[in-house]
Amino acid sequence: MHKELRWKIPLILFVVVGFSWLAWPLEEKINLGLDLQGGVHLVLEVEAEEAVEFSMEQRKEDIKHALGDDDIEVDRVILNKDTNVIRVILVDAIDIKGAEDVLKNYTALEKKETLRGGLEMVYQLRDDEYEYIMDNAIQQALEVIRNRIDIVGLSEPTIQVQGTRRILVQFPGVDDPEKIIKLIGETARLEFKLIDESISAAAAKTRGVPPGSEILIEKVKDKAGKIIEEIPHVVKKRVLLTGDMLTGADVRFDNQLNEPYVAINFDSLGGSIFFEVTKNNVKKRLAIVLDDNVVSAPVINEPIAGGRASITGGFTTEDAKFLAIKLRAGALPAKLTMLENRTVGPSLGRDSVEAGINSIIIGMVAVVVFILIYYRLSGVVAVGALVLNLVILLGALAYFGASLTLPGIAGIILTVGMAIDANVLVFERIREEIRVGKTVRAAIDAGFAKAFRTIVDANVTTFIAAIVLFQFGTGPIKGFAITLCIGIAASMFTAVFVSRATFDTFMSRKKIERLSI
Numbered sequence: 001m002h003k004e005l006r007w008k009i010p011l012i013l014f015v016v017v018g019f020s021w022l023a024w025p026l027e028e029k030i031n032l033g034l035d036l037q038g039g040v041h042l043v044l045e046v047e048a049e050e051a052v053e054f055s056m057e058q059r060k061e062d063i064k065h066a067l068g069d070d071d072i073e074v075d076r077v078i079l080n081k082d083t084n085v086i087r088v089i090l091v092d093a094i095d096i097k098g099a100e101d102v103l104k105n106y107t108a109l110e111k112k113e114t115l116r117g118g119l120e121m122v123y124q125l126r127d128d129e130y131e132y133i134m135d136n137a138i139q140q141a142l143e144v145i146r147n148r149i150d151i152v153g154l155s156e157p158t159i160q161v162q163g164t165r166r167i168l169v170q171f172p173g174v175d176d177p178e179k180i181i182k183l184i185g186e187t188a189r190l191e192f193k194l195i196d197e198s199i200s201a202a203a204a205k206t207r208g209v210p211p212g213s214e215i216l217i218e219k220v221k222d223k224a225g226k227i228i229e230e231i232p233h234v235v236k237k238r239v240l241l242t243g244d245m246l247t248g249a250d251v252r253f254d255n256q257l258n259e260p261y262v263a264i265n266f267d268s269l270g271g272s273i274f275f276e277v278t279k280n281n282v283k284k285r286l287a288i289v290l291d292d293n294v295v296s297a298p299v300i301n302e303p304i305a306g307g308r309a310s311i312t313g314g315f316t317t318e319d320a321k322f323l324a325i326k327l328r329a330g331a332l333p334a335k336l337t338m339l340e341n342r343t344v345g346p347s348l349g350r351d352s353v354e355a356g357i358n359s360i361i362i363g364m365v366a367v368v369v370f371i372l373i374y375y376r377l378s379g380v381v382a383v384g385a386l387v388l389n390l391v392i393l394l395g396a397l398a399y400f401g402a403s404l405t406l407p408g409i410a411g412i413i414l415t416v417g418m419a420i421d422a423n424v425l426v427f428e429r430i431r432e433e434i435r436v437g438k439t440v441r442a443a444i445d446a447g448f449a450k451a452f453r454t455i456v457d458a459n460v461t462t463f464i465a466a467i468v469l470f471q472f473g474t475g476p477i478k479g480f481a482i483t484l485c486i487g488i489a490a491s492m493f494t495a496v497f498v499s500r501a502t503f504d505t506f507m508s509r510k511k512i513e514r515l516s517i
Contacts, residue, residue, distance in 0.1 A: 008501040019395030029398035033405030039172040043340035050334035051137035061238045084125035137333040147329035188326035190243030194236045195285035201232035218294035221314035245270025249327035251320045260320040262311040271307025279303035377516035382423035385494035389419040392490035405479035415487025422495030425451040440515045
């Protein structure tokens, strides 16, 4: 046996067995895309302006309390949400310098003008900061959606940005879009605020809400999750703590109340803040607010250390589970608007799969018949290489967990053609060498050597094009590009390496005077 065959044949056998094992059983290992097995297709728009509005509201409250902490008397702090302008109106002109020093710490704001003899200072959000908040809202929404889906464990979702503020979400194999929308569509912004004890909700509705407070609703539910009562609360606008500092959220069951609740854990900073909040507000009520709705408003009986708290609210088990998932994954920076909601039926998927498989079989049979008639026994080598090429392709798709889409099937069909094309180049070179009178061994050596450069050039340029398609294409185009890239790599291996080893094996066993090609 030729020396090189001692390691080439074991390597080929290892590849055959290894990729066959990866691909088997095929129906369990290969994930079908949305167009093949059906599922949910959503297009969401991020209301990024809401993220700017929320950021400015937080800055307004922070400025008010920062000035108060420096004993600067403030008449009002007004936010114009349309222009992102904050107006700080002081009581005494003597505090102007101190107020300006405090406001210098808010680098996202730039001073525009001073009015009323210096008592009113006008600050506006910088343009670059506005763009940063808008762009960050899109990326943060993308990551939060991905985190929520990863926690649930749905297989092979497509989640990507479209345009400037739209997010495409596809879930193959999911037939309940409402469940998905409920999971990813709610903001899940968790905030802790104090109840304003100075006025009742009924009085506030009659006489007006005090400055710095707002009315929020607590929806009381029965055990079935149905809303049975809506309780208004006057809540201070200042956010004492947010869900951004959570490290965990799990569903627990209260045996006394016979209902589930969500146990949450804060990080070290959040635990410290929560302890200070509860220590400084004993006997006061703390509102736990989720998406501008009061979940519960318990009385603080004593300082709470350890960074742990619980959220109760008459949850069903499913509601508590979803809330825990959303809290662990993080809050969306802004609301999502549903622009498109389509459910792809499974019948379309089955038809597409059958049509794709039939096209591959018909193409394979046509190529095999032609190659066997035209290249005779040498065509058997090409057919064997083609079959191994498909095995490698399917095994690689299974290993990387790639989804097979309709464009992906088109990529496989194209790969079949390209795989056989490399063998055709080699065989034609061998024919030319035989015509000029070379021996079979010399013709085979020269044929593979001369065809190698052409094969590499043709495949490398196609591979580069496939990489570009994968980098800049959307979901279906990516599926086509993935199968094409894997198929090109496999065809290079089978056409150049496996075919050559097969010829060498036959040549090493007996002296061949004439080649059937």
